Amino acid sequence: APGESGTIYFQGRDAELDKKLEEAAGHYLKAIEGMPKFAPLFRRLGILEMELGKPDEAVEHLNQAVAISPGEVGARLALAKHFFVKRDFAQSKQ
Numbered sequence: 001a002p003g004e005s006g007t008i009y010f011q012g013r014d015a016e017l018d019k020k021l022e023e024a025a026g027h028y029l030k031a032i033e034g035m036p037k038f039a040p041l042f043r044r045l046g047i048l049e050m051e052l053g054k055p056d057e058a059v060e061h062l063n064q065a066v067a068i069s070p071g072e073v074g075a076r077l078a079l080a081k082h083f084f085v086k087r088d089f090a091q092s093k094q
Contacts, residue, residue, distance in 0.1 A: 005034025009041055016044070021052055039069035047078050055082065 012027030028045040035041055046062035049055070059082065065075035 005031045009035065009038075012044070016048060021048055024048055025052060037068055039065045039072045039075070041065075042068065043072055043075040043078070046075060050078065050082060058082070 008027050009031040012024045012031060015021075015027060016024035025045060025048050028041060028048065031038075031041055032045070042061045042065035046058045046060075046065060049058035049061060059079065062075045062079045062082075065072045066079070
């Protein structure tokens with residue numbers, strides 16, 4: 001249920017603030033089931049996955065955030081930074 005997923009999302013935020021990154025990612029992944037169109041959730045998860053050294057998952061979730069909400073600046077910036085660091089300049093401009 002969306003209400004339950006919202007609670008799980010905020011448990012993830014709390015875990016992230018406490019620097020429990022793996023735990024936070026688990027909460028976010030679980031919250032997606034009930035909130036498949038909530039772009040900020042995908043953005044948070046993607047940025048967190050970058051920090052955890054999971055770039056493939058991160059790019060997938062950041063792209064989903066942008067697909068849901070094309071104006072999702074945070075996700076676009078995170079993607080641009082990732083591709084710029086990889087020196088994939090064509091991708092970093094999207």
